[in-house]
Amino acid sequence: MVNLLMNRAIKIILLSCFLVIAQYSNAQNKINGKKIYETRCLVCHQSDGGGVPNMNPPLDGATNVNGKDIARLVKIIRNGYDERIALDGMYYNNAMAANPDLKEDAIADVLTYIRTSWSNKAGVVTTSQVKAALLKNKAAKK
Amino acid sequence: MKKQIQLLSIAFLAFSLPVLAQDNAGLKLPEGFKANLYANNIGGARHIAITKSGVIFAKLNNPNKEGNSIVRLEDANNDGVADKINGWAKYGGTGIFVKGNSLYASSNEAIFKYELNSKDEVVNPLAPVTIVSGLIDRRQHNSKSITFDMANNIYVNIGAYSNACQEKDRMPGSQGMMPCPILDSAGGIWKFDGSKENQTYKDGKRYGTGLRNVIGLDWNTNSNQLYVAQHGRDQLNSFYPNLYSDAQNAEIPAETFYEIKEGDNAGWPYVYYDPSQHKKIVSPEYGGDSKKEGSSEFKEPAVAFPAHMAPMAVLFYTGNQFPAKYKNGAFISFHGSWNRAPLPQEGFFVAFVPFKDGKAIGEWEIFANGFAGTENGAKIANPSKAKARPCGLAQGPDGSIFVSDDTKGAIFKISYSK
Numbered sequence: 001m002v003n004l005l006m007n008r009a010i011k012i013i014l015l016s017c018f019l020v021i022a023q024y025s026n027a028q029n030k031i032n033g034k035k036i037y038e039t040r041c042l043v044c045h046q047s048d049g050g051g052v053p054n055m056n057p058p059l060d061g062a063t064n065v066n067g068k069d070i071a072r073l074v075k076i077i078r079n080g081y082d083e084r085i086a087l088d089g090m091y092y093n094n095a096m097a098a099n100p101d102l103k104e105d106a107i108a109d110v111l112t113y114i115r116t117s118w119s120n121k122a123g124v125v126t127t128s129q130v131k132a133a134l135l136k137n138k139a140a141k142k
Numbered sequence: 143m144k145k146q147i148q149l150l151s152i153a154f155l156a157f158s159l160p161v162l163a164q165d166n167a168g169l170k171l172p173e174g175f176k177a178n179l180y181a182n183n184i185g186g187a188r189h190i191a192i193t194k195s196g197v198i199f200a201k202l203n204n205p206n207k208e209g210n211s212i213v214r215l216e217d218a219n220n221d222g223v224a225d226k227i228n229g230w231a232k233y234g235g236t237g238i239f240v241k242g243n244s245l246y247a248s249s250n251e252a253i254f255k256y257e258l259n260s261k262d263e264v265v266n267p268l269a270p271v272t273i274v275s276g277l278i279d280r281r282q283h284n285s286k287s288i289t290f291d292m293a294n295n296i297y298v299n300i301g302a303y304s305n306a307c308q309e310k311d312r313m314p315g316s317q318g319m320m321p322c323p324i325l326d327s328a329g330g331i332w333k334f335d336g337s338k339e340n341q342t343y344k345d346g347k348r349y350g351t352g353l354r355n356v357i358g359l360d361w362n363t364n365s366n367q368l369y370v371a372q373h374g375r376d377q378l379n380s381f382y383p384n385l386y387s388d389a390q391n392a393e394i395p396a397e398t399f400y401e402i403k404e405g406d407n408a409g410w411p412y413v414y415y416d417p418s419q420h421k422k423i424v425s426p427e428y429g430g431d432s433k434k435e436g437s438s439e440f441k442e443p444a445v446a447f448p449a450h451m452a453p454m455a456v457l458f459y460t461g462n463q464f465p466a467k468y469k470n471g472a473f474i475s476f477h478g479s480w481n482r483a484p485l486p487q488e489g490f491f492v493a494f495v496p497f498k499d500g501k502a503i504g505e506w507e508i509f510a511n512g513f514a515g516t517e518n519g520a521k522i523a524n525p526s527k528a529k530a531r532p533c534g535l536a537q538g539p540d541g542s543i544f545v546s547d548d549t550k551g552a553i554f555k556i557s558y559s560k
Contacts, residue, residue, distance in 0.1 A: 043380045043483055046524040052480040053526050053549065054203065080313075084281050091204070093281040097313045 026112070026124055033113025036106055040099060041114075049118045057085055057092040060118035070111070070125060071133035077107050078134070104130045167554055168529075170512045170519070174465070177510070180544060180555040181224040184213050187546035187553060188236035189287065189455060190534035191245070197262040198224070200534065201238040201247055203548055211235070212247055214264070215553070222555055230267040236357065237288035237298070238534075241336065246296065248286040250279040253298060253334075276342040278303065278328045282311075283355035287455075289368070291361050294336040297368055301355035302329035306375050306427045307411035314381045318427030322411050325351055329410060331359065331370060331402060350402040352440060354410040358535075360456040364470040365500025368402045369444070371453035371474055375414055376481040378426065385432045392482040393418065396446035397453050399474065399495065399502070409440030417446045444495075444502040450479035451489030454548075455535040458497075463541025464558045471497045473509060475532035475545060478525045486521035490514040490528050492535070492545055510545065510556060530554075 037045075041059075045051055049060030059065050064087065065073065080098035084091055102110070108127045115122040166177040180198075185206025191199050198215040205211045210229030217224050237248030245256040245264060254270035273296065277286055283301025290296055304311045307322035307329075322329070327343060330351035334341050350370070358371040379391030386394065395414035400406070413422040413436030422440055424430030447453065457473040471494055478489035494509040495502050515529030516522055525531065530547035537543050542557040 038484070039380075043377060043481065046480065046483055046526075048524050048527075050524040050526045052524075053531075055480070058526070082311075093284070095282065095311050097310070 029109045029112050029124070030116060032106070033109035033111070034117075036102070036110040037113050040102075041110070044094065044096070049114070049120070051092070052094075053090070055092060055094045056096075057087045057090075059114050060120060062087055065114060066120055066122040070129050071136045073111055073125075074107055074130050074133035075137045077102065077110065078137075104134065167552075168512050168515055169510050169554065169556070171510055171556065174560060175510075175556055175558050177554050177556045178222050179552060180217070180222065181215055181227065181553040182551070184215070184227065184551035184553070185210075186548040187213070187551045188285070188533050188548050189238045190536045190544055190546045190553065191238045191240040192536045192538055192544065193240050193258065193262040194539055195262050196539050198536065198544060198553065199238050199240065199245055199247075200546055200551075200553065201235055202551070203236070204234040205232055206551070212238070216262075222557075224553070230264070236285035239288050239290060239296075241290050241294070246273065246288060246336070248288050248298065250284040250286060251275065251277045253286065253288060253296065271339055273336065273339060274298065274334050274341045274346070277332075283328075283373075285355075285357050287357050287359055289359050289361050290336060291368070292363060292366060296334045296336040297349060297359060297361075298332050298334065299353070299356040299359060299370070300328045300330060300332055301357075302353075302410065304411070305354075305377065306425055308427055312377065316427070318411055318425060320428070329353060331356065331368070333404075349404055350400075350406045350408070352407040352409045352412075353400075353402075358453045358456040358474060360458050360472070362401075362458050362470075362472075362497075362500065363460065364458065364497070365401075367500070369456055369458070369472065370400055370402050371447075371456055372398045372400065372408060372410070373452055374398065374449060375411070375425070376450070382426045382432075385426055388484055390432075391449075392485040393449050395423075395449055396443065397449060397451055397476075398443035399445040399447065399453070399456075399472075400441055401444050401502075402441070406441050407439065408443075409436060412436060413440055415443055415446055417448070420446075445506055447474075447476075447493070447506065448488060450481040452477035452479060454533045457535035457537060457543065459537060459543070461537055461541025461543075467496060468494065470500075471495055472502070473535055473543065474506075475535050477531045477533060477548075478514065478528055480525050483523070486523060487525055488521075490525075490531060492532055510554075513545075513547065513554075 044056040051058035082095040105127045108130045111125040167179045169177045186203040187200040200213045202211045212231040213229040215224035216226040233249040235249040239246045252275040253273045257265040280303035287299045308316040310316040332346045333349040334346040355373040356370040374395040378386040396417040422436040424434045455475045476489035479487045492510040495506045513530040533548040534546035545554045
């Protein structure tokens with residue numbers, strides 16, 4: 001009986017440790033993502049994620065940024081974007097530079113920052129999700 | 143009791159009227175000037191033009207909720223507020239100009255001409271004459287602003303579809319192309335015959351070049367010269383952080399105002415104007431190091447404004463209503479910056495440049511401020527937070543001036559009385 005209780009206690013302690021670590025690493029990811037955002041994205045998408053009217057689309061509150069199509073977001077970050085973009089009833093014209101040097105974990109971090117900042121509550125993007133997205137994009141290209 | 147209420151309401155009126163009058167539609171103006179909202183929410187109004195009878199035509203960026211992209215506004219009861227508003231046309235764009243009984247309007251690739259009747263109503267809204275078509279529109283810097291000289295020639299800006307003519311636009315480390323291939327068909331001002339139909343590049347003439355993107359341009363009828371205001375290049379700090387800090391990028395390069403004679407070259411993309419060194423500096427994409435001076439063949443600006451504020455319209459004031467110092471001087475509207483980030487944004491005002499004997503003299507000054515609508519003029523981080531962004535400028539028959547806003551579409555009327 002005592003053993004059983006001990007077992008449970010250990011399980012609970014281990015689980016909470018795991019949760020704390022997971023949360024801590026999410027926070028770390030977001031901090032890292034913020035750094036990447038500030039050096040590469042902020043100039044056009046602005047500090048509040050609001051974008052610039054007619055030029056650079058907003059990320060804050062944007063439906064596709066908060067949507068389920070992670071692969072598309074990964075593709076835009078990696079390859080850039082050079083078409084007129086229609087978003088939530090507005091049009092944006094400027095080209096976005098590619099980021100070929102951003103590794104999978106860095107893309108995950110910056111997407112995590114973007115999708116959990118300002119009014120966005122779409123949640124974390126993991127490195128494995130980014131890897132899967134890159135594979136999917138590669139397959140679609142073939 | 144009744145009397146008391148009467149007295150109270152008189153006191154209230156006496157108190158509130160001056161307060162309302164001083165409100166000036168939220169604008170801050172020099173002594174003696176007043177402003178009011180002539181119209182609001184007409185749709186993002188780019189340039190505006192006014193007929194001799196005071197009818198205003200506004201060119202909208204995109205069709206408004208009624209589906210119109212040119213709006214006609216009239217203040218029939220003469221109370222300073224538009225009371226007859228209607229519109230037509232499906233194409234977005236920026237340029238609009240009244241010349242005699244003709245109204246010219248531009249899409250992002252063509253210029254059309256409409257006829258006005260004696261009441262300044264458009265006779266042929268659905269069947270304009272195409273004056274010019276086939277002008278380059280590759281999204282970036284695609285506004286085709288227009289003005290006329292004192293003959294019947296039309297001048298149109300064809301903006302460069304690029305930031306700095308890099309091999310890959312806005313890609314850190316990508317080199318500038320030499321020579322810049324964009325300049326053959328964009329990055330300058332083209333001249334066309336205002337009365338000839340169906341012209342394209344081969345019928346026009348490149349009048350001035352090396353201009354990255356001009357949205358504001360006007361003919362100075364006093365000196366008989368074209369003046370243009372250029373949007374300078376972006377992102378020196380993000381592409382060359384070892385050469386330019388964020389703080390330096392916020393001040394470099396200047397937004398430049400030029401007197402353009404035929405054949406002039408303002409130097410984009412090879413040079414930019416550094417307002418602190420008062421020099422044309424070689425662009426880093428072309429081997430510059432933030433200090434190396436560019437060729438003297440490139441045009442000197444008449445006025446250098448702070449960086450990134452985005453000049454949208456130029457208006458030479460020929461009226462008699464404003465005090466004498468404004469006569470023949472230039473008003474320039476500034477849309478407000480985005481590329482000063484991470485520093486706060488600037489602009490969102492109308493500036494004035496005094497002129498004497500056909501030349502810009504002395505210091506420019508802020509004429510009308512407060513368009514952004516922030517409390518006590520507080521700075522804003524993002525231009526999308528501005529309540530209004532100054533864009534078009536036009537002078538009314540009585541010498542008042544009008545300023546359009548291309549966010550929701552306000553039109554401000556600014557007048558002077560002693």
